[in-house]
Amino acid sequence: MSVRERPAPPHPAPGPRLRTLLTTERARPDAVREHRWAWRLAVGTVCFGAFMGQLDASIVTLTYQPLRTEFHSTLAGVEWVSLSYLLTLVAFLVPVGRISDVRGRKLMYLYGFAVFTAASAACGLAPGLAALVVFRVVQAIGAAMMQANSVALVTTSAPPGKMRSALGIQAAGQAIGLALGPTIGGALVSTLGWRWVFGVNVPIGIIALVAGHYLLPRTRQPAAGSRIDGPGVLLLGGSTTAALLALSVASGLGPPAWTALLLAAAAVAAGWAFLRRQRQIANPLLDLALLRAGRLGPGLLGGLCGYLVLFGPLVLVPVELARRGSGALATGLVLTALPLGFALAATTADRLLPGGWSDRLRSRVGAAGCVLALTLLVLLPPTATLLPLSLALLGLALGIFVPANNTLVMRAIPTTSAGTGGGMVNMTRGLGTAIGVAAVTLALHLFGGDTGARAAALTMLAFAVLALASTLPRRAR
Template identity: 75%
Template sequence: MATVNDQLPTLPSGRPRGWAVLHQERPRPERIRTRPWAWRLAVATVCFGAFMGQLDASVVTLTYQPLGEQFHAGPAAVEWVSLSYLLALVALLVPVGRFSDAHGRKLMYLYGFAVFTLASAACGLAPGLGVLVGFRVVQALGAALMQANSVALVTTSAPAARMRSALGMQAAGQAVGLALGPTVGGALVATVGWRWVFLVNVPIGIVALVSGHYLLPRTRAAAPGRPRVDALSVLLLGGATTAGMLVLSVGSGLGLPVWTAAGPALAALTCGRAFVRRQRRGPDPLVDLALLRRGGIAPGLVGGLCGYLVLFGPLVLVPVVLGRGGASALSCGLVLTALPLGFALAATLADRLLPPGWDDRRRCRAGAAGCVAALALLAALPMTPGLLPVPLGLLGIALGVFTPANNTLVMRAVPQTSAGTGGGMVNLGRGLGTALGVAAVTLTLHLAPAGAGARAAAGVLLAFAALALATTSARQPRAKA
């Protein structure tokens, strides 16, 4: 099979010429490529993207209060700063991955960095909430280009014997970004303002873009023919999820009459039904419904969705509760750090700390049970800066045990020939869970009686944790075909 670079014109030096500069991957300099540690530099570059993505995911909720004050908007409107990004990411991850298979993962990854960095600058300079939401959609396109290619670039760069180490480095980059997000975001909002939550991505992105250009390896082989992307499925999925979230936002106090939710509700049902029908009959579905009938996959995806809902719900709940009590953004960020820090520690150290005889199924059940216990504690304790880190830290540890084990069980049940589709479904579940965590907490805080919103929201999160625990009782996944 010919490589991407064999198909396009190059100069004798190996550099692309003319317009090929924009659509051909550039090789690494020979003095870097031939070094035994070149793979470490490539993986470190991918870690920039992992760090930025998780930092952005855990930092934006701390801007809700200042955004609402500056643009005179309520929580139901401000939450779309997160929802627009998450919904676009959900719709784009699978088609972007397939497009990258045909056109080069390094090239698409670098374009992702460029788009993400430019969109971050635009978000930081946005003159209004609507403009900010629009640029967040563009930012999600860049994030999709990075996320869809990150694991493939790591596995392409590292020797087979160092694969586990390389993937561990990438996971560490994600963990650091997730753990630092609340503290960095709180400090930026409290000192230089909410705009720098987005502008801080710009220097990191520039460094990563230059590094990737010189340090990432070219795609080894391109998929033959044109990429098979079902554009109609992408539009139907985006329409169903966006309309569904809009219904929740109207119920959360978006400022529109309740009856106006009827239109988006009908659109969500229509698009959702058409999407399912398309996946059954289409030649190249985004979601392979036949896979969901294999033992353990459907419960695992539901459990993964609940896990990310429970992870990101408190990132909305805690700043609102503490902000109403007069706490600063920095104080909120420091309290919130306990959650992603616990997640990061458990996800990276579970193999060393858990009993060696525990398989993924037992880890999954123990992590889900820990989530239930932590959220019950969160609902029972006073929500003060001094006490909140305890249940949040325990919740993070439990999720750090549950999530990797759950994902492993799902992917183990997926046939090797459908690994890409299975990974795409895991990403879809993660994105939908994150968006639902934001929307569910906002809706509960709006509908609950005065003074009872925080405990009601904790109760909702507890219910989803219990659902995640219930999914672990599903029958053992089958071995791969």
């Protein structure tokens, strides 16, 4: 029998073929992989997730009032629509990043988009508040699968000399989603209803799934090992959840104030147990040696402070301007100065700043700009002219600081642990966001009026100073 006449090998059974399809990363088409813009296409695809995540973060709060009306709930109950999402997201980011390093970052990212999109549709169809909260938890798991891999996909796709520029593009995608959230959310709630605040994610998610399948690179260097530290996941999730709940209770969430102390003690105990376990097991969820290496520890601290300073004003400014009689449209226009400044600096700083500046120097300049902007926010009256200038300066400074700081963090992490590192970066972002919201709310709750606003601004200034300190050489710190 000739070679041509040999029978073709039997096809694999449908079951194994489907299993392989669902558990194996697919390579990009050759035309995409070899294109000179391949890394830009990958970064642009990741920006879908960056945009959606921040759009969702800034849009959901606009549904509070219609949810209270439709489901006859209190404000404390409706707040769980946001709180349940945030708690789940922060708890899952590092574990999902570790799983992604082993199983494949592209695979987990696409699954995250699928889960997030399906859960968004379910949120839009929720029959009651309890069901909506459950669907938000599922949505947060999908968001964790995306966000834990977003930074890793950007840094492993971009050439070494373009990493900071690529992270700046991703940060700009986040800022644009943050800036458009109040406008899009207000328009949807006032015309189509609150359900479309979640429904808007569905078409974007479908487009992103298709784009990700063809444009994202598969994982080149998977990490060794396949066992995930289940008890470590529970301890980390318990610690972060208890800490955020303690801040929320102290800010007037509803339970008695003494429960905040119990929650804080539980957070410390779970965190201590988590760190002790990570030192003892062979395949830790979080390699503590990474935290002691180079710039990683200070960089994560700086990232937490940076996102705290970014999200704190998003709570303070609307409350303060509403107290002074400003309308929603005027408040939205003033507030937009912050994310627009962030997006502008994140996309242009790499071209406008001197090429000889190191990432550490860029981080230091950005952090110093944050200190200056928040000092002006503390000292100057919040008028319609001066407040946008302070917010724009703060956004520009953060647009310089955040991409440079994230670059320092990711360069301190081995490529095989990029997913874990990306999860850590995004976990500090989630914690910074939550602490920023809680710290501002706590200051306003404790003091009220002009004193509360000034105390909130001083709190943000203190964290900006801490971010600046994180950029100093080790001996100076």
